[in-house]
Amino acid sequence: MRRLLLLAASAWLLASPAQAGGGLPKYPVSAVPAALRENAHAIIRRHEETLLVKSVGRTVETVHQVTTILDENGARWATEMVYYDQLSSVSYLRGAVYNEAGLLLRQLRAGDVGDISLSDGFSLASSGRGRVVDLRQPTYPYTVEFEYEVVSNNPLFYSSWYPQPTDQLSVEQASFRVLTPAELPLRYQERHLPAGVTLARSQQAALEVYQWEVTNLAAIEEEPDSPPISEFTPSVLTAPTSFEVQGHAGNLSSWQGLGQWSYDLNATRDVLPPELTARVAALVQGEADERVRIRKVYEFLQANTRYISIQLGIGGWQTFPASSVAANGYGDCKALSNYCMALLKAADVTAYCALVRADEPDIRTEFPSSQFNHVVLCVPLTRAARPDTVWLECTSQTNPFNYMGSFTGNRHALLITPTGGKLVRTPRYGAQENQRTRRTDVYLDALGSATATIQTRCTGLEQERLHSLLNGLSAAEQKKKVGDALPLNNFSITKFSLTANTRAALPAMNQTLGLTLPTFATTSGKRLFLTPNLLSRLPALPAAVGERQTDIWLDQAFSHADTVRIHVPAGLKPEALPAPVKLTTAFGTYSSQLHTLPDGTLQYVRRLIMPRTRFPRTDYPAYLEFRRKIGSADKVQLVLLKTES
Structure with a gap:
């Protein structure tokens, strides 16, 4: 279940709800089985998510979710944020809220939906904006219903289904369907599905249909020192085999393929102005120690650039040229890493950009797919007495040299090389270091x-x-x-x-x-x-x-x-x-x-x-x-x- 929440931005409070009207009740709380209320702050009554693959370069996602909010700790489920950017659009966003008996309190109106700019300070592929709504009510329990559709021209990101994404949340019914042409077969990975839950395959006209459904998932009690909830609750990851983003085609059946696409997309964008090349050469002149040369270049980068998020369309993946960063003194994570790579090249040091999932659990290495949100720089020390690697966080003016820390350390990264992608590990920090x-x-x-x-x-x-x-x-x-x-x-x-x-x-x-x-x-x-x-x-x-x-x-x-x-x-x-x-x-x-x-x-x-x-x-x-x-x-x-x- 791909659910995008933005609590901090939920400033779009609705006016007082209308009096409960007539009509037949929908989703009365009394209809919820007692077992689903135990240890729960909220209950997913119904979740229907469908991904329609229209072509190698276009998808349509529709979501219909009904959630009963039992108490204040579950109130975040009464808010919704639907992400979009220059490669996607929101066709519609509808919503309603019902009282405990299931009677309609009010429906969303156009003025209830906010539209905000999103910037998280490090994203790889987010140029984004969000449609946000808030249907929180002062009296519990109540039920909210959301429906929306997103059309995307960025098929790198197929839907991932997490029907039970947090603890203290139970699920009455949730389903996930993917419809795709036979010539675009679906790649998927199932994890922790309940006993008896299996993939249902069928045909709908010329489309292959993949469907999963779960029912009656009891709320999970939070336990001390437990893994991320995605490590033990049901999920299905999906990804394309072939894809195309704004005319740039690629293959995602392997990490090598994803890395090759990214390398080709950014090739020839590491050219510096001649005067800057000469300046870097002078900066490291006479310095034989490769690590010292890298440090001098990195400190030059930190002193002369700053991070700014400029990610429009394919720019979520394609960097600005190094010459642009040299002229303007700023860039996003891709641009600054590419720029530092170019500076190091001028210092006779070879480096590679690396995709990484920052500030979140590590990627699923066994399922090649687009799981990354950040770019760092990897510098193998080719002339050292023993093999070693320097890692550089290029977006920070204060980050220590060769330090990834909790943000990007202790996880996997995808090196972007001329021969494609290669999974490597970022530095590990154990008790001796911490x-x-x-x-x-x-x-x-x-x-x-x-x-x-x-x-x-x-x-x-x-x-x-x-x-x-x-x-x-x-x-x-x-x-x-x-x-x-x-x-x-x-x-x-x-x-x-x-x-x-x-x-x-x-x-x-x-x-x-x-x-x-x-x-x-x-x-x-x-x-x-x-x-x-x-x-x-x-x-x-x-x-x-x-x-x-x-x-x-x-x-x-x-x-x-x-x-x-x-x-x-x-x-x-x-x-x-x-x-x-x-x-x-x-x-x-x-x-x-x-x-x-x-x-x-x-x-x-x-x-x-x-x-x-x-x-x-x-x-x-x-x-x-x-x-x-x-x-x-x-x-x-x-x-x-x-x-x-």
Whole structure:
């Protein structure tokens, strides 16, 4: 089910609904089976989606969906956004809303439909606009009905069907049909279809008909550390074998074919003005180290260009010439990557543009199709002592050299080469790269108040949140963002600094904090009670209600190292030190220990290393116990006793 929602843009609120009129009820909520209401915020009552392949270069998609909204958490299903661009058009968009009894409240009027410009800052193939409507109601439950048709001259994107795209959503009935001429056979991939659901093939005049249908899918309860829902709910991906976009024909039966089409579409667009070629040659003159030459070119790109989305028609796939970027100083992801490739060519370095799906789960590598939304640059090091590759994000003026991060790292990309497409992996970031090291000094007084100085260094994916604060925020705003994220109830920040090191092999952020903690310890008679683990407590997970349904998916590896030194004033000593904790499991390793240094300072040391991996759902009780033990150890208290004077 291809459902395009735009909650942020749903500003097109309707006037108060009309009084429920007469006529026979449609879609009364009472008709929904009780089992479909369990754990659900909304119910897809009916979904009918049809893709008609008119020719090698034209498709028509029609959608009819009826959804019952049970509560506020399901209200987003009362909004709809239908995407279109210069290669597609919306033939119609109709809608209606019904009360609980199924009586019509109102129908959409022309003035209820908004038309907005869309820009997500990185899209590969989106020149787009959207028709948006909002049928949200103040009283629950109610039912909304949408119908629309989109005619497209971009058959690279056939419909993908996800009848149950989110948790807490049940499905009463959903169907998907594809009608295509026999000479344009459909390529498709089925995943996780319910038992008994199979493809139905038939003939309609000269068209081959493919149809799937599901019924009575119960809502899925959200579970901690579960994979993306597309990994375990029904879906059907479809794609053409042959296609044509504005006269440019291609074959999509292999990754090589898609890459060849993209390469041919963009060939000869990497020519620079002669004066710029000479400037680049001078920039790297005498520099024998290939990696250093690449860095100089990349930093030149960052200093002299900016990202702007200009994607019209075939421009969703075809780049602006490098000479245009040189003249104007801007481009989209394709244009800037192509421009950087041309600059590197002038520096005697060979690079390749690469298609990637950014900021989303990885592509389905076993099903060649158009699954990408971004372009980056891949630079194989051909003269290095050992094989290596540099990856460049060309749309950012601040991204560290050779760093893909969570946006495009740990996934597959399609290299665009003269001999076609080739699937490769972007850099992997594991626990060794994603580190957070923290040193804290706490100075305690006899009444339980304290001051603290905290030095934190983060690398890899662990530094991304802090690095994002450097873009467009003042020091005061950065300080507030950091303060809001601290897991403390009573504190004030007395010192703050944030610095980046993007010149290192792995980007790093350094943060310094000074804190006052008026209630760091609580007192009771002769005793002070405090928790040595100041900032790194990992909460336990809720117990599973019933049998776990999904695998355990740990999607980001990391390594955390904390050292907390508690400087205790004279007259206080530990009554007893908590026992050390050490856990070694397949899910990760954990240790924590508190000991006394020779000068009387108490030192707490905590280590946690977690992998990026996946475990079967049957391992959840063991994983739950691992997290419970960490949560318990992280909250352990230290008791200080006042000694006799």
